[in-house]
Amino acid sequence: MRVHLLGTVELVPAGEDPVPLAATKRRTVLAALALELNHVVSGDRLLSLVWDGAPPPQAKAALQGHVAQLRKLLGSTVDLVTRAPGYALVGDRHAVDVFRFEDLVATAWQADDETAAERLTSALELWRGPFLADLPGGRLHEAYEPRLEELRLTAVEELGARLIVLGRAAEAATRLREAVTDHPLREPLVASLMLALLRTGRQAEALDLFGRTRAQLADELGVDPGPELRAAHHAVLVGDASPRPARQPVQVPAQLPHEHRGFVGRDAELSQLDGLLCDAGIGLLSGPPGVGKTALALRWAHRVADRFPGGQLFVDLRGFAEREPLEVKTALVGFLRALGVENVRLSGGLDALAAQYRSLLAHRRVLVVLDNARSVEQVRPLLPGSPRCLVLVTSRHCLEDLVVTEGAAVLGVETLDDRTAGELLTAGLGRHRTEPEPEATAELIGLCGGLPLALRIVSARLASRPRWTIQALVDELRDEQNRLAAFTLPEQDRGVRSALAVSYRELPEGAARTFRSLGLHPGTDIDSYAAAALLDVNVLTARTHLRTVASASLLHESTPDRYVRHDLVRLFTRQLIAGEDNRESGDRLLDYYLHVADTARALLSDHPQPIAAPAHPPASFPELTSHRAAMEWFEQEEHNLRLLLENGDRTRTWQLALCLDAFYARNGNRVDRLKVCRAGLAAASGDGEAEAQLLVSEGAALADLGELEDAVRESQRAVRLASGTVEGLARANLGYCLAATGNLADALERMREALEITRATGDPRAQAAVLDRLANALLRQHQAAEALAPAREALLLHESLPPSAAHAAALYTAGSVLQATGQSAVALRTFEDGLRLADQVADLRHVALFHLVIAELLVDDAESAAGHREAARRIHRRLGVVELPVSRRASSGS
Known part of the structure; x- marks a missing residue:
C-alpha cells in the first residue's frame, strides 16, 4: 500500500488502482498523518490541520470516524495506530511518495552525473500535479508545501546542470523552460536555462532571457542579478561552452552577537536544544520578559555554529521593544545582503524577496536565529525552504500557530532555581x-x-x-512599593518594569483589564472562576482573557485552567491599579472565595454552622460534590485563603477562618489550624456565637498538640459563650481535655452535660461526637470496658447519617476500645471498615492512622503489615507531619 500526496491524495495498493477515499476530510487526515510518517501527531494538532484551526464541536467524533475508516482501507505495509497524545501512521518511508522524492533527491547530490540524472528524473516523475491537488488550501498546505516546492525546484535546477554536463542540453532546456515560466525570478533556474540555450546554439535567446530577467528583478525586487546569474551571462557573452562554469565563491555570514557574560546553568534546556540537530527544523524558545531567552539562544547557537558550514544569520525582530517592531521586509533585505546579494532594495515585493532568500539557502546548511518575534507573520517569510537549515525563534508569545502550521518544537524557558x-x-x-x-x-x-x-x-x-x-x-x-524601581537601569530606563509594560500595552482590551485586575488578588496563582468574580463576567470570558495573557507570557498555566504569575508581575499589577477605587471588585473576590470555601466546609466539617450568604454571590463557581473535591479545592486555594485572612473585613475574616479550620481539621495540620483559629478569633471579637465556634476548634487543636492547660482554658471560654449545639460540643471538648489531664470526675460530668444538651437539640451528629469523646476519654483513663457502650452508641447514630470523617473517627475509637478489651479480630474488622470510609471521605489523617493500627494487628502477616506502614509513611510525607507511635494517637474526633 502506497500513499500519494504529490498530486491528488491517493491510497494505492500494489499493482492496483487507487482505493476510493470519499470525504475530503478523510483524505486530509490521511495526508496529515502520512506527512508525519512514524511520528505521533497530537489530536489537537490533527484537528487544527484538518479543520484549518477552527474545528467544530463535533470534529473530535468526526476525526475518530475518519481514522476508523482509514484503518479498514490500509494494507499490511502501513498501519494507523493510536498513541498518546494522538495518532501515528507507521510504515516504510518509501510507502509515501513525498519521502521517496526526498530520498531520491538527497542521494543524487553526491552521485555521478549519470546516476544523479536518473535519480532526479525519477524523483520529479513522482509529481503527478500540485502538492495535495484535490485538497483545499489551508494549514496543511502552509505547513509543508513551501519546503517541498523549494526542493522540487532545486531538483529541477540540479537535473538541468547534470544533463548539460552529459551533453543533453536540449532535454535540459525543455525541463528548465517550464520551471522558469512558473518562477521567472528564480535566478539559479534562469542561469541553468541560459547555459542550456547556449549549448544548443541559441545564444541570442539566452541573452534575451537575461535581459528580461534583469528588468523584472529591478522592477519587482529592486535588486540586480546575483553572482550565479551574472556568471551565466558572462558565459553566454563569451560563448563559453564548458560543461559547467566555475561557481562563484559563496559568502558565509556569521551574524551571531557575542554571548552574555556570566551565563550559567540551563543544562537541561541546552540538551533539549541539541535534540533539534538530529531533526533540523524550527525551535521556539518562549517565556516571560527577562527570563533569559536570548542569552540561552546565543549560548546554544555559538556552541553549535560549526555544525552549520553555510553560516549563521541573526536578527532582532524587536517584537517587544519600545520602538516599532522590525519590518519583515527589512529583515529579509539584511539576510539577502549577508548572503551576497548586491544592491538589494526594500522596494521589492515581500513574496519575491522571500522566494529569493529560500533559493539562496536551498543547498546550504544555515542556522537562522530570529530573536524577539512578536507574531507568526513576522517569522514565516524568514523560514528557509531547505530541511537542512535550522531556525531558532525566541518570543514572549507562545506562537501556537507556528507549532500547528510549521511543526515547531517548543521549549518553555522558566526562571532559575x-x-x-x-x-x-x-x-x-x-x-x-x-x-x-x-x-x-x-x-x-x-x-x-x-x-x-x-x-x-x-x-x-x-x-x-x-x-x-x-x-x-x-x-x-x-519595600514592595519601590521594589520594581530598584530593578531598573536609570540611565536607560530599562529593566523589569519597562519590559513588563511593553507586554502589557500589547494586550487586547479585555485581556489588559483582566491582567490589571489581578493587582487586587493577594496571591500569585488564580483560576478562571476567581478571575470571573473579579471582573464580574462569566467564566468562559475570564478563561479566554487569561489564556491571552498567558500567551503573552505574563502568566503561566501551571495546571489546566490555573495560572501562576511571577512575584514581580504581582507587584507590577498592583502598581497598575494604585489609586483606583476597586472596593466592589475586591468584595466580589472575597465573596467568591467565601462562597466556595463554605461549600467545601459543608462537605468536610462534621458540625457546620451556616454562614450568612455573601453580599455578592458569584455567578460562576466550581461544583464541589464530594469530600475529595472539597479537599482538592482547599489544597489548591490554601495559600490564597490564608492571604485573604488579612483583608481587613472582620466578618469575612472569621468566616474564612472557620472554613479553613474544617480543612486543617481534616488533613491533620494542627499547627496551621491553631493559627487560623486565632486569626478568626481576633476578627470575631465581640461576636459571641462566632467566638464560641472558633474557641471549640481552638481547644481541639490545642489538645491535639498536647497543650492541655491552654486547651482547658479555651474550652471553658467556649462554654461560657456558646449556646445550643455549639455549647454541647464545647462541653464535650472540655471534658475530653480534662480527662487528658487526669481529672476524670470533672471530665465525665462535662460529658454528661454535653450529652443532655445535644439530645435536647436533637442533633444526632453532635450526639455521636459527644459519645465518641466520652469513649475516648474513658479509654485514655484505661477504662476500656466502660468505653464500649458510648463507642457502640456513637456508631449506631452514624449509621443513619451520611458518610463523614466523624464516623471514621468513631470507628477508630471503637476499634481501639475493642483492641483494649482483647477483641483483636473484631477490632481489625472495625479498623478495616474505618480505612475504607476514611479513604471514601478523603480523611487522610485517619487513613494513615488506620494503616498503622492495622499493621500493628497483622502480627502473622509481615508483608501486609509492612505495606500498611509504608502507606502511612507516604501519607505523612504528603501531609508534612511527624509520625507518632500508635499508642499516642488518640483522636479528638474534631
Whole structure:
C-alpha cells in the first residue's frame, strides 16, 4: 500500500488502482498523518490541520470516524495506530511518495552525473500535479508545501546542470523552460536555462532571457542579478561552452552577537536544544520578559555554529521593544545582503524577496536565529525552504500557530532555581562579595524570584557600588512599593518594569483589564472562576482573557485552567491599579472565595454552622460534590485563603477562618489550624456565637498538640459563650481535655452535660461526637470496658447519617476500645471498615492512622503489615507531619 500526496491524495495498493477515499476530510487526515510518517501527531494538532484551526464541536467524533475508516482501507505495509497524545501512521518511508522524492533527491547530490540524472528524473516523475491537488488550501498546505516546492525546484535546477554536463542540453532546456515560466525570478533556474540555450546554439535567446530577467528583478525586487546569474551571462557573452562554469565563491555570514557574560546553568534546556540537530527544523524558545531567552539562544547557537558550514544569520525582530517592531521586509533585505546579494532594495515585493532568500539557502546548511518575534507573520517569510537549515525563534508569545502550521518544537524557558540564581549573582559580583553575607545573598535571590534580568540588574548595581553591602540592597528591596524601581537601569530606563509594560500595552482590551485586575488578588496563582468574580463576567470570558495573557507570557498555566504569575508581575499589577477605587471588585473576590470555601466546609466539617450568604454571590463557581473535591479545592486555594485572612473585613475574616479550620481539621495540620483559629478569633471579637465556634476548634487543636492547660482554658471560654449545639460540643471538648489531664470526675460530668444538651437539640451528629469523646476519654483513663457502650452508641447514630470523617473517627475509637478489651479480630474488622470510609471521605489523617493500627494487628502477616506502614509513611510525607507511635494517637474526633 502506497500513499500519494504529490498530486491528488491517493491510497494505492500494489499493482492496483487507487482505493476510493470519499470525504475530503478523510483524505486530509490521511495526508496529515502520512506527512508525519512514524511520528505521533497530537489530536489537537490533527484537528487544527484538518479543520484549518477552527474545528467544530463535533470534529473530535468526526476525526475518530475518519481514522476508523482509514484503518479498514490500509494494507499490511502501513498501519494507523493510536498513541498518546494522538495518532501515528507507521510504515516504510518509501510507502509515501513525498519521502521517496526526498530520498531520491538527497542521494543524487553526491552521485555521478549519470546516476544523479536518473535519480532526479525519477524523483520529479513522482509529481503527478500540485502538492495535495484535490485538497483545499489551508494549514496543511502552509505547513509543508513551501519546503517541498523549494526542493522540487532545486531538483529541477540540479537535473538541468547534470544533463548539460552529459551533453543533453536540449532535454535540459525543455525541463528548465517550464520551471522558469512558473518562477521567472528564480535566478539559479534562469542561469541553468541560459547555459542550456547556449549549448544548443541559441545564444541570442539566452541573452534575451537575461535581459528580461534583469528588468523584472529591478522592477519587482529592486535588486540586480546575483553572482550565479551574472556568471551565466558572462558565459553566454563569451560563448563559453564548458560543461559547467566555475561557481562563484559563496559568502558565509556569521551574524551571531557575542554571548552574555556570566551565563550559567540551563543544562537541561541546552540538551533539549541539541535534540533539534538530529531533526533540523524550527525551535521556539518562549517565556516571560527577562527570563533569559536570548542569552540561552546565543549560548546554544555559538556552541553549535560549526555544525552549520553555510553560516549563521541573526536578527532582532524587536517584537517587544519600545520602538516599532522590525519590518519583515527589512529583515529579509539584511539576510539577502549577508548572503551576497548586491544592491538589494526594500522596494521589492515581500513574496519575491522571500522566494529569493529560500533559493539562496536551498543547498546550504544555515542556522537562522530570529530573536524577539512578536507574531507568526513576522517569522514565516524568514523560514528557509531547505530541511537542512535550522531556525531558532525566541518570543514572549507562545506562537501556537507556528507549532500547528510549521511543526515547531517548543521549549518553555522558566526562571532559575535558587542554586543557579546564586551562581549568576556570584558570577557578576565575585565570591568576595557573596560569601561573607550568605543570608543576605539568599534573601536577595528570593526577592529577584529567579529572574535573570532582575539578578543582572542588582548585580550591576552592587558591582558599581563596592562599598555597599548586599544587606543594604536587600533592605531597600523589601519595600514592595519601590521594589520594581530598584530593578531598573536609570540611565536607560530599562529593566523589569519597562519590559513588563511593553507586554502589557500589547494586550487586547479585555485581556489588559483582566491582567490589571489581578493587582487586587493577594496571591500569585488564580483560576478562571476567581478571575470571573473579579471582573464580574462569566467564566468562559475570564478563561479566554487569561489564556491571552498567558500567551503573552505574563502568566503561566501551571495546571489546566490555573495560572501562576511571577512575584514581580504581582507587584507590577498592583502598581497598575494604585489609586483606583476597586472596593466592589475586591468584595466580589472575597465573596467568591467565601462562597466556595463554605461549600467545601459543608462537605468536610462534621458540625457546620451556616454562614450568612455573601453580599455578592458569584455567578460562576466550581461544583464541589464530594469530600475529595472539597479537599482538592482547599489544597489548591490554601495559600490564597490564608492571604485573604488579612483583608481587613472582620466578618469575612472569621468566616474564612472557620472554613479553613474544617480543612486543617481534616488533613491533620494542627499547627496551621491553631493559627487560623486565632486569626478568626481576633476578627470575631465581640461576636459571641462566632467566638464560641472558633474557641471549640481552638481547644481541639490545642489538645491535639498536647497543650492541655491552654486547651482547658479555651474550652471553658467556649462554654461560657456558646449556646445550643455549639455549647454541647464545647462541653464535650472540655471534658475530653480534662480527662487528658487526669481529672476524670470533672471530665465525665462535662460529658454528661454535653450529652443532655445535644439530645435536647436533637442533633444526632453532635450526639455521636459527644459519645465518641466520652469513649475516648474513658479509654485514655484505661477504662476500656466502660468505653464500649458510648463507642457502640456513637456508631449506631452514624449509621443513619451520611458518610463523614466523624464516623471514621468513631470507628477508630471503637476499634481501639475493642483492641483494649482483647477483641483483636473484631477490632481489625472495625479498623478495616474505618480505612475504607476514611479513604471514601478523603480523611487522610485517619487513613494513615488506620494503616498503622492495622499493621500493628497483622502480627502473622509481615508483608501486609509492612505495606500498611509504608502507606502511612507516604501519607505523612504528603501531609508534612511527624509520625507518632500508635499508642499516642488518640483522636479528638474534631
